[in-house]
Amino acid sequence: MKKTETAKVLSNNKLAEGIFDITLECPEVSALAKAGQFIEIYPDNGANLLARPISICEIKENALRIVFQTVGKGTKLFSEYKMGDKVRILGTCGNGYDLKNGSALLVGGGIGVPPLLETAKQLISAGSKVNVVLGFRSGSFLSDEFEKLGAEVHIATDDGSVGFKGNVVDLIKAEKLAAETVYACGPKIMLKFLSMHCEGQNMPLQVSMEERMACGIGACVGCVVKIRDEVSADGWTYKKVCKDGPVFDSREVCWE
């Protein structure tokens, strides 16, 4: 179920260069929220921009926390919001992760890290042992919050400025990290190589795909990905990330 709500900005903090952390008071939408889902935020600045999808980083009482990177007009506008500002949102959108019992490995790349925080919180409170692997180009953010929750945190950076020098898949192989279920969010190339590794190790992997979106509500085909489909003549079909995802079983995705 989705609702449109006028949310109130409770806080806006800069977490790192170009990374912002906003808490929105939105009792109706937050009551519907699941780990791995996202909200659509309307940039109401008269520029007529489409709503922008941003993942739920944390579900709080009557509020949602989002963490995002400024890349263009919409996210730049969001980064300038002040406490008390009103923001129109739609949510919650998408399916979210299917949280399983047992040990978990959470793998995030760059701006794919935020949705894993709520995922870790829920898995840990359900009694799962959680290992988290976070990959960044340089530096890191949110890693201390995963540690506070009780997760074992491993960091990989391209430039070696923090933790392991290299990518998340190489770190997972080097440290022989394994779990009953793997949950991931990040760039498609990272998800593809992680998928190959998990398939080889027989570890089920749920991937959150952050494709570019247009309408965000299933009305166009701006966000489709190829998903295996034995019934169709070609063996695959298009599915909409905004409606059927953003989380898919990695074995269903046609990685190209």
Ligand SMILES: Cc1cc2nc3c(=O)[nH]c(=O)nc-3n(C[C@H](O)[C@H](O)[C@H](O)COP(=O)(O)OP(=O)(O)OC[C@H]3O[C@@H](n4cnc5c(N)ncnc54)[C@H](O)[C@@H]3O)c2cc1C
């Ligand atoms: C389901 C989902 C969840 C997301 N969650 C988050 C999140 O938690 N935090 C976060 O920072 N971002 C997230 N994103 C990406 C975010 O939606 C885009 O960065 C944002 O819409 C860009 O809007 P803009 O107006 O600032 O930039 P635009 O002016 O629209 O674009 C600026 C640049 O960013 C690129 N870009 C735009 N959208 C994407 C995208 N989806 N993936 C890669 N490049 C893109 C464009 O190609 C362009 O080069 C998510 C995307 C999806 C689909």
Ligand code: FES
């Ligand atoms: S963005 Fe329009 S169908 Fe997904």
